[in-house]
Structures are given as C-alpha cells and as structure tokens.
Amino acid sequence: MNDPVYLYRGEVFYFKASPLDTDDFYCYFPDGLLVVSQGKIIETGTYQDIKDRYPETSITDYSGKLLMPGLIDSHVHYPQSEMIGMYGRQLLDWLNEYTYPTEEAFCNPEYAERVARFFVNELFRNGTTTCMAYATVHKESVDALFSVASGYNMQMLTGKVLMNRNAPQVLMDTEESGESDSRELIETWHKKGRNLYVITPRFSITSTHGQLISAARLHEEYPDTYVQTHLSENKNEIDSTLSLSPECTDYLEVYERAGLVTERAVFGHCIHLSDSECRRMAEAGAIIAHCPTSNLFLGSGLFDMQQANRINIRTTLATDVGGGTSFSLFRTMGEAYKVQQLNGYSMPVFESLYKCTRGTAKALKLDDKIGSFEQGREADFIVVDYAATPSQQIRKEYLERNGKWDLENKLFGIQTLGDDRNIRATYVAGNRVYLSDSGNHQETGM
Template identity: 70%
Template sequence: MNKDIQLFRGEVFYFTDSPLERKDAYYYYPDGILVVSEGKIVESGNYDVIHTRYQGIPVTDYSGKLIMPGFIDSHIHYSQSEIIGMYGCQLLDWLNDYTFPAEEAFSSPEHAEQIARFFIRELLKNGTTTCMAYATVHPISVESLFAVASEYNMCMLTGKVLMNRNAPENILDTTGKGETETRSLIESWHRKGRNRYVITPRFAITSTLDQLESAGRLHAEYPDTYIQTHLSENKDEIASVLSLCPEHSDYLEVYERTGLLTDHTVFGHCIHLSAKECERLASAKAIIAHCPTSNLFLGSGLFNMPQANYYNLQTTLATDVAGGTSFSMLRTMGEAYKVQQLNGYPISSLELLYKCTLGCAKALHLENEIGNFKPGCNADFIVVDYASTSSQQLRKEHLVRIGKWNIENKLFGLQILGDDRAIQATYLMGVQV
C-alpha cells in the first residue's frame, strides 16, 4: 500500500475549457474519485474504474457531495476586512471615510498579522484557495499576509499599495520609496513557496504619472510579477482621473502609456468602458475582475458581460471585500447572475463557475498549478454540500422528483442559495485546512 496516496470519493467536477467555447468543457463524474499524492493531483474519474487500481488504500468518502477545485478570488482588499458592510457611500467617499482610516492601522505588525489570520481563515471557510489581494502602503502588511499564507501552503498573490497623492499623509509613500520597497518585497517573497508578487498602484487618482511609470518599470524588470489596479469603477472616478491627466484621451490610456497594460495586469471593475478601451484590453490580453457585490453596494453600475464576451475579454469574478459585501464566491456568483439579468443576459451557472476557477487560473497563467484537476496540478480543492440549508434541501427534493437534478441545476442552486455553510471541507495541497 502506498501511504502517500490519498483517495477522495464524491461527485467530481472540473473544467477543461471555457463553456463559452464548448458545451463539453468539463468533466463531471456523479460517482467519482480524486487521487492525490504528495499534494498533487494524480488522476480523477469514475470511482468504479479507478478505485480498483488502489486496493487497500483508505477512501475519504464524500459521496453525494461535490468535489471541485477551490475558488480563485481575483480582486480583494485584505486590509479592509474590518470595514465590510459600512453604510452609505459611493467609491470616492468610501475611500476617504472608511478605507484610508482603516489602512492607517497596518503600520503595526501585530495588527497586520491579526487581520491577515482572520482574512485567510475567512477565505478558506468560504472555499477560496487562491486570491489576488491588495495590502496597504506599509511593507509589513505584505510580509504578514505572505507569511500567514505560507503557513497554510496557500497560493497568495499580493503586493504593497503604491500611493503618493490624494490620500492622508501618513499612508502616502513617494515614487522613490515605493519603488525601493516594492523591489525589496519582490526579492524577498516573489515565488518563495506559493507566493506571487503583485505590483499594486491603487489607481490613477492616488498615483502620479511618474509613480505609475515606476510601477511599469518594475514589471518590466520582473516580468513574471503581476500588476493590479482599478479601472472605470465609478463615473466620478473617471472624471477625476481625466482632470488629473488631461492629455490622455481615456482612463485606460493613463495605464497604457505608463507600461501597465499587460497580459499580467488585473483591472478591477471596468464597468464604464468604451469600445476602444475594450479593443485595447483584449489586444493586450489584460484581465478584468468583475466585482458584482461591490458594484451594487457602492452604486457604481452594472458590469456589461455581453460586451466583455463580445470583445473576448478575459473576465474573472471577485468579491472586492470590503466594498464587496461577502467573502463567499458562491454569493458573488449569485449577485453576478442578478446583475446580468438586468443587462438582459441570463448568464449560465457554468460560465459563472468557470470565471472563478479554470478561467481565472488561465487568465493568471496558473492553469498548470490551480483551477482544475489535471494531473500534476496542486491539490487545492473543496467539498461542497448541495443542501446545507432546509431551502436547498427542499429544492433538491423537488428537482429529484421531476427528474431535473442535473449538474447545471445543482451548481445554479449553490450560486443563488449557497454561502459558507455549503463548504464542507477545504484542502490545500491535499491537506484539509
């Protein structure tokens, strides 16, 4: 008996391609098995077929539950965990009234570690196994998040916020200081274990053009790092950017001319894009993080998924806590569905799930590590209960009775009715966390 082999039985599901490209873009095994060894996927498939090759090895039995890759959250602010659900602001007031005061506390190593631990536990409780997170201007905020994620062997993408104007003095850096501190953090943490560094100018309102150019130079120096920032979230934000940068024809051009429009760039929100901006985003293979709970909560607008799909934009889903109102990707998918209903586009459960699993992994160039059950990928997966509440159980019984208890209806029910209670177990590299 091979003691390094782990066997997990349940309903196994994962994507192999985009459901927008192929109807058979996934594998689904109603009685399936996932085989893991030393933190990596060995194989998956039908239980009856594969189990015979592993006689004598105990099976962790999740029959009737869904075993699938963990969620990937492409845009979230760990430093805002304390201010989730604060009342009554749109974007720019939100930053001034809640965000900037909360971020001041991250000069304290003790505070940074405390929030990092809460944040990661909350993600794991909700089935999120990878995220791209904003820290604060303080290097210790980045170090704390990377350190705690490393304890869990979690894939963490984060970086120090670059911000040298239009914010309180005690959370501003300078172009030179920001570049020096970012370079030091990249050298210390990027690709150490499962950590990935993200160059993080908050947005054009809080970074001068020379700071944005500095960020672009850093990415050119370290081309396998990522970039994250915000783009066209709010109409007042767009007007403010264009008043600060009057020689630019649109918001995207500010990033484009400073070297920040790349295939490793994740732009949060992108609600109010012109056709020309969509064309340039698509040409660069840049990534959009759609954040529906935040867009609704802050009154920012309705993201146009039909437009994004028309231009073949790489679109992912994200919580954007704490403008976003839930750490749960299930609730995020549910709100994304409602937003697209208002756009006249009843987005499918498969498209929603793809955008926070394999679709996001592909966008981040990580599909050989996470987001699917291809042999050799890291065994980051979750076990999901379709009927964790009485309403879900009643819905299930009805669909079973009428012969429509299929994978699409199972997934859609999770997306509309599910939350952290549906996550029965979360595994990182084959270890239950």
Template identity: 50%
Template sequence: MSPTQTQRAIRGRFLDIQSIVVQASDIAEQVRYLEDGLLITQHGKIIWFGPWAEGQQQLNNNVQIEHYPEQLIVPGLIDTHIHFPQTEMVGAYGEQLLEWLNTYTFPTEMQFKDKHYADKIAQFFVNELLKNGTTTALVFCTVHSESVDALFEAAEQHQMRLIAGKVMMDRHAPEELTDTPESAYHDSKALIEKWHGKGRNLYAITPRFAPTSTPEQLERAGQLKAEYPDVYLHTHLSENKNEIAWVKDLFPEQKGYLDVYHHYGLTGERSVFAHCVHLEDAEWDCMHDTDSAIAFCPTSNLFLGSGLFPLNKTWEKQVKVGLGTDIGAGTSFCQLQTINEAYKVQQLQGNKLSAFESLYHATLGAAKALHLDDKLGNFNIGKEADFVVLNLKATALQQLRQQRAKNIEDALFALFTMGDDRSIQATYIFGEKAYEQKN
C-alpha cells in the same frame, strides 16, 4: 515523509470544466461530471482523476479514502480581487467610491503599519477565505510592507497560493498612507525579492488606482513590471463615473483611463484590472490586444452604486475575466454569493448567466485571468490539488429545493442562488484539508 508526499484519495461526485473556451455557449461541452469519481493526489498535485470503477487499482494498499457520497466536489474557488485590510469594514454605510475611500477605507488601512495588528487581521482573513471555499486570491494589502509580510506568512501556514502586493500611493491620500515614487519602487522591489515564487506565493505590483499615483510613481511601477516580467500588476479601472472624470482631469494628455496605465507599461498578460464597469470600445480593444484581464465584482458594484458590468462584452471582445469579491466594498467573502449577485447584474441587462458559465468564471476562467490555468482551475492531472467539498443541502430550504433539481446544472444553479459559507463542507489546499465545517 511530509504530508504532501503521502498519497491522498478523495471519492465522491465531481464537477469541473475540462478546458478553456472561447464562447459561453461552448462551456456545456466541456463540463465534466462524475457521479462516482476518484481524485488521487501526491506532492500537492493531482496524479489521477476519473471514475471510481477505473481508479481503484491506481491506489496504494495503505491509502485511506475520504468519501463524500452526498456532496459535490469542485475545483477551488478563485477570487481575482479582494482587499485584506478592509476585512473589518464590510458594510460601511452610505457612500459611493471616492467618499467611501476617504470616510472609511483610509482610516482603517492606517492601522496596518503595526505588524501585530496586520498579523491578527491576516490570520482572520485567510481563515475566512478557507471557510468560504476560496483557495487562491489576488489581494490588495496596504502601503505598509508589514501588511504584505503578514499576509504571505499567514498563507504559508496552509501552503496557499496567494498573489498580493504593497499599495503604491503618493498623492490624494492621508500622509500616513502615502509613499514616494522612490520608496514605493524600492519597497516593492525588496518584497518581490523576498516573496515572489517563494513556495506558492506570487507578487503583484499594486498602484491603488491612477488618481493616487503621480506620473512619476506610475513610471516606477512600469519599471518594476519591466524588470520582473513574471510579476503581476493589480489595480482598479473605470469603477465609477466620477472617478473616470477625475482621471481625465489628472491625466489630460492620455486618451482615457486605461491609456494612463498602458502609457506606463502596466497592461499585459499578468495585469488584472478590477471593475471595468464603464470601459469605452477602444479600451475593450486595448484589454484584448494586451491580454490584460478584468475582475468582475458584482457585490461591490451594487453596494457602492457603481454600475452594471457588461459580462457578455468579455466574450464578444475576447477579454479574460474572473470573479472578485472585492471585500470590503463587496459584501461577502463567499464566491457563491458573488455568483448570486453576478446573475442578477446580468438579468438587469437582459442577459442570462448559466450555472456552468458561473462555475467557469469562478474556477478555470479565473485561473486563465490570473495566468495560472496551467496550475489551477480544474481536475486535470498535474495541476495543483486545490478543491472544495460543497454541501448542496446545508439548510432546510436548500434541502427542499434540491429535491426538485432536474439535473446537475439545476442543482448547481440552486446552490449558487442560495448558498453561503454554510455550504462549504471542506476546503483542500495543495492536497491537504485546510478547513472542515464543524457540525
């Protein structure tokens, strides 16, 4: 019997959001908190969840129970936008988006033509995700097919659900990082056939952003999306004002930045656009009407000086949104730190971001943004068993602060404000412990 066929039992304090909501004010009604709960998994999925007192009789006689009485167990954290080849260039100094790409990003990404090098960084990247409690991510690779193979191979070792794809880029980049409309189409098609739906791997068609693809290449990307409707589309949108002006110069016949993607058939229910800091009203309406999603990347937007994302607008316009770390413009793999900065971004706009709304955006809301809320995002029976054990008292300061916590919401907010990778006690992937912090 393989490990995932064995029944697993986890006992402890559990917190999740039970169902999708349409307004932030509705989230509190969907919060499910069990002071002493039991989660039973088998075949990598949740087969029972509820209070310990009710669940004991559900257990097989020989099941070993893993008990976390002091910790807090939440669904696996989901990262809706991250670049694995940029892992080694986090904290590159002094530039805004376009200069940052040319000065730091492109030279770093050139190395990923070497499969051995890509393998090394992919292993580090996946381990770093697990160490930070991230169980699913939507990931940029490089223009090289080798980078995609390396990442999916590393994820497969843990049966980890990753969505990733080869960058499509045929202009405004170094020659070593460019492809052509034809090669991008054929290479992406081959990678879709090789990886999409294999185990828990999913593929994303990945034009870097409109300025680095010719109209011919964007047309080929749209052709791929039409040919493989269950494949994802992952790109950048309206991150920086200079970038937006550049797009208008390059595509004068289109009504705006998002209209470029929409024109080539790249919007839709599995289309995820990173940043969207400066959308116009018509673009918000298009996002809603096409059921496209946004990845909100606060640490990156602050680091590159891109602007403040209007999170409240996603509720007003009913647009799906998840949190993204955006390594390496983003400054931390940790979604706890991402939430910390998201709170501050909202404060600067006169808005409050509650702990429960933050949890929603990092779990069930992100799963909805990735069209995976039937599989991920909470502890509902039948979902895949990805979850994280959080230590709320990982440091002396956190321990002192938690003594003052009035309730679970206050305790969670303090964790989101002060937590980092030290707060991740254990990460479970498909019912199996994939990471445990060494004491």
C-alpha cells in the same frame, strides 16, 4: 519508500475548457474518486474504475457531495476585512471615510498579522483557495499576508499598495520609496513557495504618472510578477482621473501611457469602459475582475459581461471585500447573474463558475498549477454540500421528484442560494485547512 496516497470519493467536477468556446468543457463523475499524493492530483475518474488500483488505501467518503477545484478570487482587499458592510456612500467618499482610516493601522506587524490570519481563514471557510489581494502601503502588511499564507502552503498573490498623492500623508509613499520597498518585497517573497508578487498602484488618482511609470519599470524588471489596479469603477472617479490627466482621452490611456496595460495586469471593475477601451484591453490581453457585490453596494454601476465576451476580454469574478459584501464567491456568482439579468443576459452557471476557477487560473497563467483536477495540478479543492439549508433541501427534493436533479440545476442552486454554509471542507495542497461543524464524513477501507 512509496509516497502516501489519499483517496476522496464524491461527485467529482472540474472544467477542462471554457464554456464560451466549446460544448465539451467539463468532466463530471457522479460517483468519482479524486486521488492525491504529495499535495498534487494523481488522477480522477469513476469510483469503480479507480478503486481497485489502490486496494490498501482508505477512502475519505464524501458521497453525495461535490468535489471541485478551490475557488479563485481575483480582486480583494485584505486590510478591509473589518470594514465589510459599512454604510455605503459612493466610492470616493467611502475611501476617505472608511478605507484610509482602517488601513493606517497596518504599520503595526502584530495587527497586520491578526487581520491576515482572519482573512485567510475566512477565505478557506468560503471555499477560496487562491486570491489576488491588495495589502496596504506598509511593507508589514505584505509580510504578514505572505507569511500567514505560507503557513498553509497557499497560492497567494499580493503586493504593497503604491500611493503618492491624494491620500492621507501617513498612507503615502514616494516614487522612490514605493519602488524600493516593492523591489525588496519582490526579492523576499516572489516565487518563494507558492507566493507571487503583484505590483499594486491603487489607482491613478492616488499615483502620479511618475509612480505609474515606476510601477511599469518594476514589472519590466520582474516580468513574471503581476500588476493590479482599479479602472472605471465610478463616474466621479473617471472625471477626477481625467482632470488629473487632461492629456488623455480616456481612463485606460492613463495606464497605457505608463506601460501598465499588459497580459499580466488585472483591472478591477471596468464598468464604464468605452468600446475603444474594451478593444484595446483585449488586444493587450489585459484582465478584468468583475466585482458585482461591490458595484451594487457602492452604486457604481452594472458591468456588461456580454460586451466583454463579445470583444473577448479575459474576465474573472471577484469579491472586492470590503467594498464587496461577502467573502463567498458563490454569493458573488449569484449577484453577477442578477447584474447580467438587468443587462438582458441570463449568464449560464457554467460561465460564472468557470470564471471563479479554471478561467481565472488561465487568465493568471496559472492553469498548469490550479483551477482543475488534471494530473499534476496542486490539490486545492473543496467539498460542497448542495443542500446545506432547509430551502436548498426542499428545492433538491422538488427537482428529484420531477427528474430534474441534474448537474446544471445543482450548480445553479449553489450559485443562487449558496454561501459559506455550503462549504463542508477545504483542502490546500492536499491538506485539509477547514472542516465545517456539519462537515462529517466517513473514512472507509477498500
């Protein structure tokens, strides 16, 4: 029996390479078809070229809307969903006043499941189909998020936070318990379905050198896991880190001495890195998750994308909820543009969008599975309305009237003015997991 085939018509767009490396970096079919079967991409191309190959298959018609790969968020704290937008302060005060009290409740499996379900559905509503998320110190928080994501066959990367100092007692583990709990979770969840485990020391202030070494030992034992932590987000954080590790000349060396700076390690923020730290990160193949809404909200600083590009550090964009103020990677892209404007760099929209899709997939060594519409990739995709609001509509009319309604202006408008309202539908592994109230579409026969 032949497997069912699903056709989606619209403006089909995806990256095939980095816009920093070549001028031939994307595929775009203004009237295209996306062909899906068994949750995977079969082919893409123009409507006219493909339609006759599937004469008996109905088409879900999203004409005039953008069909693109789902967005990938490389740094987000799911337990902080409830505390988004809390009165800022700066990082260390904010952690003590808001983050730690919020995370204490995640020892309760029902509570953790409720927040995990909200979190996953909020990602879908904002067009995010994959994320690398922080849980809490509790195993229950990891079980909850992996379990909810598995119900949607979602690509989920997460792990238990490791903290054995400088935190409330109820949120601390030990070197031994942190390692054993993490190992148990890896054995339970890693590579089960689309779940991938991330070894997660929160940052060096809350993990002793021994615990960081323990995390590296786990990563060596399970080399296809990932590592995530924070690096050089805030100047007071850097001072505190170096006071706890006086033998180190800079922040990155704390992680280097433990063996955690690898090509599968994602470091959040990285705002105040020296040239030496940047070079060493690039040499190790480590990944930066740039979180502009968080960096602005907490007054942490302005990330230098030009420096990262010049030194060739793999760099992604991320929301960092709840330090970040939006689940929308479109809004995150817009804030990244503003940050770089202040740094004297007008970051092209193709660069920022690449760093939320194929670029992140490639950095995470998942570009054979997600991030593009190449044959055999998972059918994680979104339907985007270019003109979901009155201001977007009048901008569109102006550009059409002046002959400038081209792909770059369309995408830049989403980056600058877009948010969850622009997401008409979200599909994960070929299944629709979100449809907006105004996301009407037509199904037509061939």
